[in-house]
Amino acid sequence: MQFTLGISGDLLTSDGNPCFGEEPLEVIYKEKQILCEWMEPSIQTLSEKETSKYDAILLNSPKITRNSINPKNNKLKIVSRFGVGYDSVDLDVLKKNKIILTNTPHAVRRPVAVASLTMILSLAGKIIIKDNLLRRGRWSERTNYMGVGLINKTLGIIGLGGIGKEFVKISKDLFKRVVCYDPFVSRDEMKTLSVDKVEFDEIANLSDFIVILCDLNENTRGMIDINFFNKMKSSSYLINMSRGPVVNENDLITALKQNKIAGAGLDVMKNEPIEKNNELINLKNTILTPHSLCWTDECFNSIAKEAISSIINFYYNKRILNIVI
DSSP states (O other): OOEEEEEOGGGBOTTSSBTTOSGGGHHHHTOTTEEEEEOOTTOSBOOHHHHTTOSEEEESSOBBOTTSOOGGGOOOOEEEESSSOOTTBOHHHHHHTTOEEEOOTTTTHHHHHHHHHHHHHHHHTTHHHHHHHHHTTOGGGGGGSOOOOOTTOEEEEEOOSHHHHHHHHHHGGGSSEEEEEOTTSOHHHHHHTTOEEOOHHHHHHHOSEEEEOOOOSTTTTTOBOHHHHHHSOTTOEEEEOSOGGGBOHHHHHHHHHTTSSSEEEESOOSSSSOOTTOGGGGOTTEEEOOSOTTOOHHHHHHHHHHHHHHHHHHHTTOOOSSBOO
């Protein structure tokens, strides 16, 4: 019996090739009963057209809403998210229709950890500013833009899951102290990683660099607001590598304009793609990247293999790893 797999078209390059290479797809090609199709790259939200056609979907950016699935005409059995986050997926509609959702938490740990450190080093070294000085013939002004050393600084982490733990491994020796806010990780567990557990307000007061690595949910949505910024040091930096809505964007803009904090590095935004008139774009004390700072050939190859393995295991009725629901 034929099994049909749909893959997000936004995972194709402009040349029409898989951005993660052909290797992860070889396991699909070997199975003659699996028909693999690429969905339209322009799709932003899945519709009944897709969910009634495919048994499985390898999903990148498109959303799944309650209107994506018609229970009377649904064929979809498993959705494998290309990445760790799944805030773009309506979990209730999947549960009601008994559709499995998986993600790829293992593949993204090191790449996102490295991207987080990249953002810190770029902000601390004022790399964007110094690049512009050179390109604009302002070499002699370089003494006006001294970087920030890390040896005597405190690193704050919000969220000590798999990515957070990996981030600690590669960054802790650069800082004098590492503190973390995560209500779900014990003080003893943090201590084994040489991390001090602190409360939410404390991490704002203590940290010179704060990196957000938590999930987006109803408890974390908008948690970084003007009250938080008012508690931060004026010399400190905020880095968001999780999801845009964790930070109240308007409050962040206010904090940056009023120099309540020194700067921000954002790989995620409230709205993606970011609006062309978003004030963040014109602020010189920010580094903005289009939710792709961790994207490397190694990263995408690993994500693709992990995501496809869930679909293959489902097809062969084997144990599926990384089930969300």
